[in-house]
Amino acid sequence: MSHIKEQDTPQALRVEALESILVEKGLLSADDIDEIVARYNERVGPLNGARLVARAWKDSSFRELLLRDGSAAIEPYQFEGGEVDKLVVVANTSDVHNVVVCTLCSCYPWAVLGLPPRWYKDPAYRSRIVREPRKVLHEMGLDLDEKIKIHVWDSSAEVRYMVLPMQPEGTEHYTEEKLIPLITRESMIGVSRL
Amino acid sequence: MVEGNSLDLTGNLAPPMANGELVFDAPWESRVFGMARLLCEQGFYDWDEFREYLIAEVDRWDNENPVEATNGNQTYSYYNLFSSALIRLLEEKQICNSRELMGRMDAFESRPHGHDH
Numbered sequence: 001m002s003h004i005k006e007q008d009t010p011q012a013l014r015v016e017a018l019e020s021i022l023v024e025k026g027l028l029s030a031d032d033i034d035e036i037v038a039r040y041n042e043r044v045g046p047l048n049g050a051r052l053v054a055r056a057w058k059d060s061s062f063r064e065l066l067l068r069d070g071s072a073a074i075e076p077y078q079f080e081g082g083e084v085d086k087l088v089v090v091a092n093t094s095d096v097h098n099v100v101v102c103t104l105c106s107c108y109p110w111a112v113l114g115l116p117p118r119w120y121k122d123p124a125y126r127s128r129i130v131r132e133p134r135k136v137l138h139e140m141g142l143d144l145d146e147k148i149k150i151h152v153w154d155s156s157a158e159v160r161y162m163v164l165p166m167q168p169e170g171t172e173h174y175t176e177e178k179l180i181p182l183i184t185r186e187s188m189i190g191v192s193r194l
Numbered sequence: 195m196v197e198g199n200s201l202d203l204t205g206n207l208a209p210p211m212a213n214g215e216l217v218f219d220a221p222w223e224s225r226v227f228g229m230a231r232l233l234c235e236q237g238f239y240d241w242d243e244f245r246e247y248l249i250a251e252v253d254r255w256d257n258e259n260p261v262e263a264t265n266g267n268q269t270y271s272y273y274n275l276f277s278s279a280l281i282r283l284l285e286e287k288q289i290c291n292s293r294e295l296m297g298r299m300d301a302f303e304s305r306p307h308g309h310d311h
Contacts, residue, residue, distance in 0.1 A: 011274045012222040017298035018281065019225060021290050027236070033228035040231070082241070105245065105252045106272065118219075121272045123256060157242055 040081065045114035046185035048079050049162055052089075052112060053188065054179040057167040066164065067091055074112065081111035084160055090153060091164040092193070097148050098163045099137065099190030101129045102155040109160035113188055120189065130154065140191045153190075163190040223273035230280045238287060247279035 008016075022028050052074060056063035066073040070087035087109055090098040102108065103126050108116040119125050119140075129136045133150045137143075144150065153161040165187040171179060186192040218224040234241050252275055259270070284290040 009220075009222075011271060011277065012220060013299055013302055014281075014295070015222040015226045015229075015277055017295055017302055018277070018284075018290065019229060020302075021294060021298055022229060022233075025289075027238075027289070028229065028232050032232055033225050036231050036235075037224045037228040040227075105249050107245075118272075123259070123270060127256075157245055 040110075040115055046112075046188065047180070048077070048081075048114075049109075049112040049185070049188045050180045050183035051077075051176075052162075053164055053183045054176040056164055057179060058176055063091075063164075070162070079111035081114070083108065083110040084112060086159045087112065087162060088153070088159055089162050089164050090151065092166050092190075094166070095148060096151060097137075097144055097190065097193070098151045098153060098161075099129060099133060100153050100155060100161040100163060101126060103127065103130060104154075104156070107155035107157065107160060109162055112162055113185060117185070117189075137191060142192050163188050165194050168194045218273075223276075226273060226277045226280060230276070233284075233289075238289065239283060244279065244283055247283045248276060251275040251279045251282075 019030070019033070023030065052066060056066050062073065066089050070089040071084060073089075074084065074087060092098055102120075106116050106121045108120065125136065130152050133152050134144060137150070155161055165183065167179070168182060171182065182194060184192060184194070187194050218227070230244060233239065234244060255270065255275055281290070281292070281295065285292055
């Protein structure tokens with residue numbers, strides 16, 4: 001591993017020191033770290049969630065199961081990443097919009113949405129989305145009609161949430177594979193609509 | 195038979211990922227994340243246990259920096275709090291104590307530029 005010394009911040013130095021101690025103790029290796037980070041970056045991601053959404057749009061019995069028992073619905077997929085022991089999927093409708101937050105820290109359903117985006121972990125998002133969801137969503141580029149009700153779901157150690165967005169009009173005849181690229185991570189967190 | 199299993203996660207069909215932001219701002223952020231997950235997978239602790247430490251760190255930061263007073267502040271670093279949480283947990287588990295860590299940091303800090311191996 002090479003380092004550019006000039007860019008070493010105290011935080012970086014601390015983590016580097018920790019790594020060297022753990023490597024010395026034989027608890028892990030630098031390659032192990034590279035490997036696990038690559039695993040989370042490439043193999044766990046919002047594409048998993050998009051696959052579920054596309055299938056739910058095409059297959060009403062799967063949709064029903066996904067909304068009734070998210071963990072059971074995704075069990076056969078054997079997604080890597082964890083954090084979905086209790087997955088609750090909430091559906092947007094023309095009258096209801098759902099949005100997900102973790103006010104305590106950054107709980108997030110990794111196996112279906114990958115690692116959380118930066119703004120999801122920001123103190124401002126975590127505290128404000130509960131107090132003034134319509135305003136925060138507006139600031140994030142989503143203007144919701146006043147008559148659409150907003151439900152904010154606060155994740156916890158036990159329960160993780162994912163939003164089932166509404167299928168865009170005019171895509172009813174699309175195959176699942178054609179639908180998947182339309183489904184964004186933001187729509188499954190609930191900060192955008194499709 | 196699971197529908198959709200034929201899709202390749204690393205194939206061309208990655209738009210939901212393509213619209214993502216950078217998850218890590220610096221290499222050390224991904225490395226501390228990797229270490230925390232690895233030690234958990236090896237059974238040194240449950241993720242729930244780590245989460246308790248992380249919540250405590252985030253909570254401490256939130257209390258010291260109320261949102262109203264720090265709008266747009268530059269000091270918040272999620273992965274710095276994440277590192278602090280991991281370090282406290284490893285100390286509690288007697289895997290790595292803070293004196294050891296401080297000593298190593300001092301040693302690294304006194305390295306001449308370009309000689310950091």
